[in-house]
Amino acid sequence: MTQIKHRQPVVVIRLYGAQFVLRQTGFGSQLENNLNRYLGFNLSVSIFNRFSTRNRVRLAQLQQTQYSLQMDNVKKTLYKEIQQAWYSALAAESKYKSSSAAVAANEETFHLTGEKFENGKATSIEYNEAKFNLMRAQSDRIQAKYEYIFRTKVLDFYKGIPIQ
Known part of the structure; x- marks a missing residue:
């Protein structure tokens, strides 16, 4: 002030x-x-100073109000960023869980397709497609895992926990 x-x-x-x-x-x-x-x-004796003291007091009060409003805006922006980080972490966790389930399903499909291929009931194209789907599901799970880790570290940062 x-x-x-x-x-x-x-x-x-x-x-x-x-x-x-x-x-x-x-x-x-x-x-x-x-x-x-x-x-x-x-x-x-200064009797009249062209309202300069009054004007400076009013200006100081306006500046204080302006700084208070800026502080409120910063708090709201920070709250929105933290809320967005929270929702991003929840979405990343859900994606990781669903990709883990997809890996389990593709592993089972690859195992069954491998048995069919050995018995002559599946072609090599079906076998390679099952293998490709398994590798893609594993890749998606790894990507989802690190996305989830990143999002939780962002939340830790907002909590004040040092990033290691």
């Missing part, structure tokens, strides 16, 4: 002295006799 200075009355006292003599003296003597003699009084 801006500091506001209040103007205080100022009192200044000055002394000056003068000497009047009718006899004639030299110019240097006159300067020497009349130098440094003065008496004066000056009082300066």
Whole structure:
């Protein structure tokens, strides 16, 4: 918040002295006799300062309100980011679980297709397709696993837990 200075009355006292003599003296003597003699009084009271103090107070209040609103906006933005990270982590967990189930199903399919191929009831194309589907499911599971790990680390970051 801006500091506001209040103007205080100022009192200044000055002394000056003068000497009047009718006899004639030299110019240097006159300067020497009349130098440094003065008496004066000056009082300066600030009555009206064109509303500058009032305007500075209002400006400071407006700045405080503006900073408060900015803080609220930052908090809302952070809350939305944390909420989005939470939902992303939930989606990544669900994707990892479903890809693990897909791997289990494709392993079973590959095993059964392998038995059919050995017995002559399946072609090599069907066997290779089952093998390809299994490898793709395993690849998807690995990708989903690391996506889930990444999303949980983002949540840990927002919680203040150091990333290791």
